[in-house]
Amino acid sequence: MRIVSDFDGVWTEPAREARAVHATVVRELGLVLEEAHERVEARLEEYAAAVMARPHAYGWLIDHRLASFVDEDFFCLPAAMGQYIENGETESARQARDAVLRRWESLTVFMDHCFHSTCAAFREQVDHDLTHGAERVLEWLLARGATITWATNAPAEKIIGWFAHHGHQVADARETEPGSSPLRVYGRAGKQWFGPTDRSLDFNGRTVPVDRPQYRAIVERESPDVVIGDVLSLDLAVPLAMALEGHPAAPRETVLVARRHTPRWVLDAVGPEPGRIDHVVSHLTSLPRIVLGLTKERAALASTAGC
Numbered sequence: 001m002r003i004v005s006d007f008d009g010v011w012t013e014p015a016r017e018a019r020a021v022h023a024t025v026v027r028e029l030g031l032v033l034e035e036a037h038e039r040v041e042a043r044l045e046e047y048a049a050a051v052m053a054r055p056h057a058y059g060w061l062i063d064h065r066l067a068s069f070v071d072e073d074f075f076c077l078p079a080a081m082g083q084y085i086e087n088g089e090t091e092s093a094r095q096a097r098d099a100v101l102r103r104w105e106s107l108t109v110f111m112d113h114c115f116h117s118t119c120a121a122f123r124e125q126v127d128h129d130l131t132h133g134a135e136r137v138l139e140w141l142l143a144r145g146a147t148i149t150w151a152t153n154a155p156a157e158k159i160i161g162w163f164a165h166h167g168h169q170v171a172d173a174r175e176t177e178p179g180s181s182p183l184r185v186y187g188r189a190g191k192q193w194f195g196p197t198d199r200s201l202d203f204n205g206r207t208v209p210v211d212r213p214q215y216r217a218i219v220e221r222e223s224p225d226v227v228i229g230d231v232l233s234l235d236l237a238v239p240l241a242m243a244l245e246g247h248p249a250a251p252r253e254t255v256l257v258a259r260r261h262t263p264r265w266v267l268d269a270v271g272p273e274p275g276r277i278d279h280v281v282s283h284l285t286s287l288p289r290i291v292l293g294l295t296k297e298r299a300a301l302a303s304t305a306g307c
């Protein structure tokens with residue numbers, strides 16, 4: 001059983017890290033605006049409400065297209081707020097934009113600085129923050145001979161370090177062959193980078209670009225049985241597109257980890273029809289149930305073939 005998995009939001013509880021990023025944005029914006037913490041908090045509340053009111057238009061903007069939408073992706077709220085400030089739709093946003101641009105090259109550079117500096121500091125302070133039950137799931141999968149390959153936009157060292165804390169060795173997937181060790185990781189997987197075409201899939205009115213060559217190359221190389229992730233656009237859209245194409249490396253099953261904020265358009269993308277997500281779970285600890293079901297299905301198929 002070969003599993004390709006996202007990391008943050010599947011194996012971790014990202015709320016703590018996201019709160020730390022928010023605190024950095026408040027501090028840094030306070031510096032450029034020369035404003036008190038409370039005033040900056042009030043501004044950010046206004047910007048967050050504005051982007052969440054039009055989530056189809058805001059998110060992780062790459063080359064004028066959204067790599068993920070703000071309502072499905074916990075981590076892209078700062079980027080979406082940066083986009084809102086840059087658009088300067090209100091007097092408050094224009095003030096913030098002018099203040100940031102006096103000291104920073106662009107809103108993207110400013111928000112990237114807030115995001116990356118916090119995440120780097122977070123990794124130094126927190127050496128493991130796996131979600132409840134993650135270790136048990138890992139042991140269960142390993143005992144059944146499964147291989148797990150993480151494809152994550154986080155740096156590989158984060159995953160390697162956190163699992164080392166729990167006594168598990170994770171190999172760098174780019175330096176090792178698929179199947180050579182049970183746990184491997186592609187860091188900085190580039191799930192957000194687009195190729196030259198505008199190929200996309202429609203999920204209940206949201207257009208999700210699926211020409212993402214870096215992530216596609218990983219799925220092609222790993223040829224997984226299962227792909228699991230918590231953000232449809234980043235983690236599951238490419239494997240679903242490959243399945244629709246009848247690509248031989250497409251996964252047999254896709255699994256969505258639904259979080260508290262997961263929007264209706266994503267939940268409605270789960271179903272038995274081609275191009276839909278196969279399973280939805282509310283937590284990683286439900287993954288063994290799906291793997292068990294697949295294993296039984298496979299055994300039944302093998303015995304039928306034997307007859």
Ligand SMILES: [Mg+2]
Pocket residue numbers: 006007008009010229230231
């Ligand atoms: Mg994730």
